[in-house]
Amino acid sequence: MARIPLTQSARVSPVSLHPPLRSRSATGTVDVTLLLRHGAPLPTVEELCANPPRRPLTHDEFEAKYGTNPKHLAAVRRFAKSHGLTITSERRDRSYVMLQGSTAAIRKAFEVDLRRYTHGKSSYLTHTKPVHLPRALQGVAEWVLGLDTRPLVTHNAAALPIPEAMAKQAGLRTYTAPQVANLYRYPRNQGEGQCVGIIELAGGYKPSDLEAYLKSVGVERSAPVVNVGPNKAGRLNTASNAEVTMDVELVASVCPAARVVVYNAASKDYSLRDYHRVLAEAISDRENRPSVLTT
Numbered sequence: 001m002a003r004i005p006l007t008q009s010a011r012v013s014p015v016s017l018h019p020p021l022r023s024r025s026a027t028g029t030v031d032v033t034l035l036l037r038h039g040a041p042l043p044t045v046e047e048l049c050a051n052p053p054r055r056p057l058t059h060d061e062f063e064a065k066y067g068t069n070p071k072h073l074a075a076v077r078r079f080a081k082s083h084g085l086t087i088t089s090e091r092r093d094r095s096y097v098m099l100q101g102s103t104a105a106i107r108k109a110f111e112v113d114l115r116r117y118t119h120g121k122s123s124y125l126t127h128t129k130p131v132h133l134p135r136a137l138q139g140v141a142e143w144v145l146g147l148d149t150r151p152l153v154t155h156n157a158a159a160l161p162i163p164e165a166m167a168k169q170a171g172l173r174t175y176t177a178p179q180v181a182n183l184y185r186y187p188r189n190q191g192e193g194q195c196v197g198i199i200e201l202a203g204g205y206k207p208s209d210l211e212a213y214l215k216s217v218g219v220e221r222s223a224p225v226v227n228v229g230p231n232k233a234g235r236l237n238t239a240s241n242a243e244v245t246m247d248v249e250l251v252a253s254v255c256p257a258a259r260v261v262v263y264n265a266a267s268k269d270y271s272l273r274d275y276h277r278v279l280a281e282a283i284s285d286r287e288n289r290p291s292v293l294t295t
Contacts, residue, residue, distance in 0.1 A: 003111060004138045009131040011148055014117055022118040026125055030106045030114070031088070032146035033273050034076060036095045037139060038066045059286045063093035072140045073097065079137060083109035094280045112147055124149040124269055145273035152270050176217045177253045191223075191258025197282045197290030198247050200264045201275060203240025204233035205248050213249045221256045228281065228288070229264035251294065261288045 015021055057065065073090060076097045080087050085101040107114050111132035116125055126148045133141055167174060175183070207225075214221060225248065233241045244262070252260050263282045267274035282293055 002135050003132040004135060005130040005132050006141075006144065009144070011126055011128050013128050014119075014126060014150065023115050024118075026103045026114045026116040028103060029100055030103055030125065030146065031098065031100050031273075032106065032110075032144055033276065034097045034099065034137075034141045035143040035145065035276070036068045036072055036076070036097065037142055038095050039069050040066055042066060059093065059284060059289075066095075067092040068095045075136050075140055079109070079134060085109060091280075091284070094284050096276075096280065106147070110144060110147065114147060122151065122269075124151065124271075126150055145276055146271070149269045149271040149273070152272060152275070177250045178217055178219060181254045186254065189257075191255030193258075194255070194292065195259040195261060195288055195290045196251050196255055197261045197263055197285070197288070197293045198251060199278055199282060199293060199295035200244045200247065200262060201240070201267045201270055201278070202265065203237040203242075203244045204231040204264065205241065205245040205262075206233050209245055210248055210252060214253055217253055219253045219256050221252060223257050223259045225252055225260040225262070226288070227262045227264065228285070229262075229278065230266045231262065231264055232266065247294070259288065261285070261290055 015023070070092070073092060076090075077087065079085075080097075080099055083101065084105045085099045087097060088100050089096075089098040091097075101109065103114060106112070111129070112127040113129050114125060114127050116123060125146075131144050131147060133144075162170075162172070164174075210225065233244075244264070248260065248262060251258075261282075263278050263285075265274040265278035267278075279295075282290060
């Protein structure tokens with residue numbers, strides 16, 4: 001069967017980048033996401049600015065106009081079946097299909113030299129050869145996520161905050177989030193009727209910490225803070241926990257009447273696949289319908 005290499009899908013070997021590095025043949029199961037072509041080209045930012053829509057599309061209208069062609073989804077199903085891969089999720093509105101299979105099946109399906117590399121405590125999959133797709137998926141699948149799980153970001157060690165007394169001695173002045181909002185003349189409508197979605201890759205926050213913060217700045221919320229995805233403030237993710245907690249506290253205190261939804265990918269490797277998944281989940285959330293997303 002003729003195969004087509006996916007443009008720009010080759011990877012640089014990490015051996016020369018992160019010594020000392022251990023390498024072994026990948027085993028177990030692998031999860032991949034096929035990003036598919038939209039039913040119609042999405043408008044660019046320039047086009048939207050030049051010709052602003054009269055109103056936002058509903059989720060149903062977006063799916064009808066831009067959702068993946070059903071014929072393309074059928075082609076992906078045939079591809080998965082022929083290679084012994086399981087479809088774990090199929091979303092026409094999000095234009096993707098998630099597949100799962102053994103390492104051997106994934107190698108054969110995409111013709112990649114998949115290996116697992118270990119550097120210190122981190123472990124990830126990657127390859128060097130380009131990803132190949134059958135001609136039936138040419139122009140259908142635009143990208144494959146999950147074959148390279150090298151971390152996209154790293155965290156430095158989280159520093160403890162300066163004690164208040166020490167800050168005063170140093171002549172430092174601190175501001176709460178509502179005070180900063182007031183200095184910037186933030187609208188005083190409190191966010192009624194709006195929903196703010198916060199994108200998080202890993203970590204979590206403690207509801208008790210949020211309650212204590214809101215009490216300390218004198219803010220009473222009239223709308224809920226809800227979580228989509230696991231909210232785990234584990235001891236191993238100190239930097240991630242601090243970032244998530246700060247994000248939630250800032251939004252919750254500045255917009256006390258807005259519904260706040262925390263979308264957490266619970267990523268273990270900060271991979272592009274996890275980042276795409278959580279963004280797609282927030283954008284196409286038909287239950288919470290966030291009007292603002294922050295990441």
